[in-house]
Amino acid sequence: MGEKMxxxxxxxxxxxxxxxxxxxYFGYPITPQSxxxxxxxxxxxxxxxxxxxxxxxxxxxxxxxxxxxxxxRVLTTSSSPGISLKQEGLSYIAxxxxxxxxxxxxxSGPGLGGILPAQGxxxxxxxxxxxxxxxxxxxxPASVQEAYELTVEAFNIADRYRIAxxxxxxxxxxxxxxxxxxRDEEDNKVxxxxxxxxxxxxxxxxxxxxxxxxxxxxxxxxxxxxxxxxKKISENETRVEVYNCDDADIIVAAxxxxxxxxxxxxxxxxxEGIKVGLIRPVSxxxxxEKAFQKYADVPKAFLTVEMSAGQMVEDVRLSLNGRxxxxxxxxxxxxxxAQSEILDKIREILREAK
Amino acid sequence: xxDKRINIFTGHFGSGKTEISVNFAANLIKEGLKTxxxxxxxxxxxxxxxxxxxxxxxxxxxxxxxxxxxxxxxxPALPAEINSLFEDKSLWVVFDTxxxxxxxxxxxxxxxxxxxxxxxxxxxxxxxxxFTDTKEKxxxxxSDIEEASRLRATKLVNxxxxxxETKIDQIIKGNELVMxxxxxxxxxxxxxxxxxxxxxxxxxxxxxxxxILLLDKMIKLPWE
Numbered sequence: 001m002g003e004k005m006x007x008x009x010x011x012x013x014x015x016x017x018x019x020x021x022x023x024x025y026f027g028y029p030i031t032p033q034s035x036x037x038x039x040x041x042x043x044x045x046x047x048x049x050x051x052x053x054x055x056x057x058x059x060x061x062x063x064x065x066x067x068x069x070x071x072x073r074v075l076t077t078s079s080s081p082g083i084s085l086k087q088e089g090l091s092y093i094a095x096x097x098x099x100x101x102x103x104x105x106x107x108s109g110p111g112l113g114g115i116l117p118a119q120g121x122x123x124x125x126x127x128x129x130x131x132x133x134x135x136x137x138x139x140x141p142a143s144v145q146e147a148y149e150l151t152v153e154a155f156n157i158a159d160r161y162r163i164a165x166x167x168x169x170x171x172x173x174x175x176x177x178x179x180x181x182x183r184d185e186e187d188n189k190v191x192x193x194x195x196x197x198x199x200x201x202x203x204x205x206x207x208x209x210x211x212x213x214x215x216x217x218x219x220x221x222x223x224x225x226x227x228x229x230x231k232k233i234s235e236n237e238t239r240v241e242v243y244n245c246d247d248a249d250i251i252v253a254a255x256x257x258x259x260x261x262x263x264x265x266x267x268x269x270x271x272e273g274i275k276v277g278l279i280r281p282v283s284x285x286x287x288x289e290k291a292f293q294k295y296a297d298v299p300k301a302f303l304t305v306e307m308s309a310g311q312m313v314e315d316v317r318l319s320l321n322g323r324x325x326x327x328x329x330x331x332x333x334x335x336x337x338a339q340s341e342i343l344d345k346i347r348e349i350l351r352e353a354k
Numbered sequence: 355x356x357d358k359r360i361n362i363f364t365g366h367f368g369s370g371k372t373e374i375s376v377n378f379a380a381n382l383i384k385e386g387l388k389t390x391x392x393x394x395x396x397x398x399x400x401x402x403x404x405x406x407x408x409x410x411x412x413x414x415x416x417x418x419x420x421x422x423x424x425x426x427x428x429x430p431a432l433p434a435e436i437n438s439l440f441e442d443k444s445l446w447v448v449f450d451t452x453x454x455x456x457x458x459x460x461x462x463x464x465x466x467x468x469x470x471x472x473x474x475x476x477x478x479x480x481x482x483x484x485f486t487d488t489k490e491k492x493x494x495x496x497s498d499i500e501e502a503s504r505l506r507a508t509k510l511v512n513x514x515x516x517x518x519e520t521k522i523d524q525i526i527k528g529n530e531l532v533m534x535x536x537x538x539x540x541x542x543x544x545x546x547x548x549x550x551x552x553x554x555x556x557x558x559x560x561x562x563x564x565x566i567l568l569l570d571k572m573i574k575l576p577w578e
Contacts, residue, residue, distance in 0.1 A: 178517065
């Protein structure tokens with residue numbers, strides 16, 4: 001490991017993309033992720049890259065489609081309302097099997113909502129958002145260091161599987177500052193892209209990048225291929241942190257910055273003799289079902305904590321498939337769950353479980 | 355360390371302006387001075403002076419924040435109350451400005467009042483931040499801030515740190531770079547800022563630096 005810097009999550013994501021070889025950025029500023037755009041506007045010209053402030057989020061995602069079609073590593077970033085605008089483009093990118101990285105630094109909704117942190121875009125990210133049967137890889141860092149590492153990884157995953165990967169963090173992750181240690185060199189594999197529209201030089205047939213299939217039999221076959229690819233990604237790219245779960249009285253499921261709060265709850269609870277475990281999905285899709293299944297019978301109950309009305313909790317329930325109780329605690333509107341609130345909820349659940 | 359009634363903190367975003375501003379104001383109060391702090395950040399809605407408004411008020415500091423600071427809208431409107439600070443000559447004032455030249459622009463609105471009352475404009479530098487890690491970049495940052503604010507930087511602050519991983523040799527290295535800038539553009543170093551881990555640590559720093567502002571962590575993350 002090498003150079004250390006003090007950075008905001010947003011800056012670390014931007015720097016990571018550049019280090020991962022991304023030379024195309026298309027975006028439109030929105031709080032709380034604008035530092036990514038600022039960073040790219042400043043840095044891209046220095047590395048002979050292209051920064052375009054698009055006229056809208058819709059334009060930006062279609063620019064991503066174009067650059068990805070030509071085989072380039074490309075990034076767009078936004079926050080919740082802007083990501084909603086990108087959904088049509090994301091579906092087309094999935095249909096055309098294009099590798100791209102999208103960042104969503106989530107703010108509170110619905111609608112214009114607010115600029116403070118939230119996790120209410122989980123469904124949109126992992127269950128579709130756009131139309132049709134498609135998936136994106138969704139990675140949820142919990143620290144600035146992890147934001148850097150997962151962003152580099154997002155580019156590699158995207159190229160490896162010809163899929164869109166999303167980095168999803170809440171506003172706190174984007175804005176907070178932590179120390180990042182950069183690797184001296186990224187192990188960026190160069191992925192051959194024989195499918196890319198780079199010009200035939202009259203040496204090969206045309207490469208066609210499209211999501212339209214006129215013949216229904218062919219379209220179904222295309223869909224089956226996509227599903228087979230998603231299955232392979234589920235097998236290979238599931239990421240999870242399991243912490244303190246052996247002999248836990250209760251296991252908390254939380255992702256992103258909420259998991260950081262839960263880790264401190266674990267310390268406080270220990271002083272009261274309550275053993276709290278944490279399962280932190282790092283990939284939200286593919287969801288780490290197996291980690292939940294492994295510990296299904298260990299605790300008296302599970303608790304999911306989110307900055308939402310309860311979204312990931314559904315995947316926790318599906319993973320456990322009725323093998324244990326799953327409770328929920330959430331805050332919304334830009335409110336962040338306090339350690340004391342989570343601990344109160346844990347005490348209440350364990351009282352009732354006895 | 356303090357000799358002007360108006361003390362303005364500017365710098366790159368993430369340089370530590372807010373942490374230093376609130377600590378600076380807290381020190382003024384401890385010295386028995388009538389103190390006000392202004393959250394002049396029109397750039398970033400997160401991690402700002404408004405977050406510690408209640409704590410500061412409890413300590414006796416008058417706190418002026420934009421009407422919608424810390425809410426779900428980011429309207430960069432400056433409260434009229436700021437004008438009153440220039441009238442009350444018994445008041446010591448700390449301005450916590452937004453980051454970069456964009457944040458410093460809000461100061462331009464008060465240029466004539468600030469100049470009339472006498473001021474120090476500090477530029478806070480953390481040499482571990484990506485856009486202030488070389489002499490050239492720091493000088494560019496200072497001149498951009500001066501141009502946008504229509505004010506002159508009068509003092510530099512070395513706030514080089516890596517949060518919990520800060521080591522004294524990094525601070526010294528940061529100080530050397532800030533000194534180089536100081537010599538090159540003729541702006542003196544006001545002080546070094548440091549967040550001590552314990553009282554021994556604080557003592558060592560006091561011996562190493564003649565001008566130092568020891569910081570109490572005020573701006574916290576949700577899990578701190």
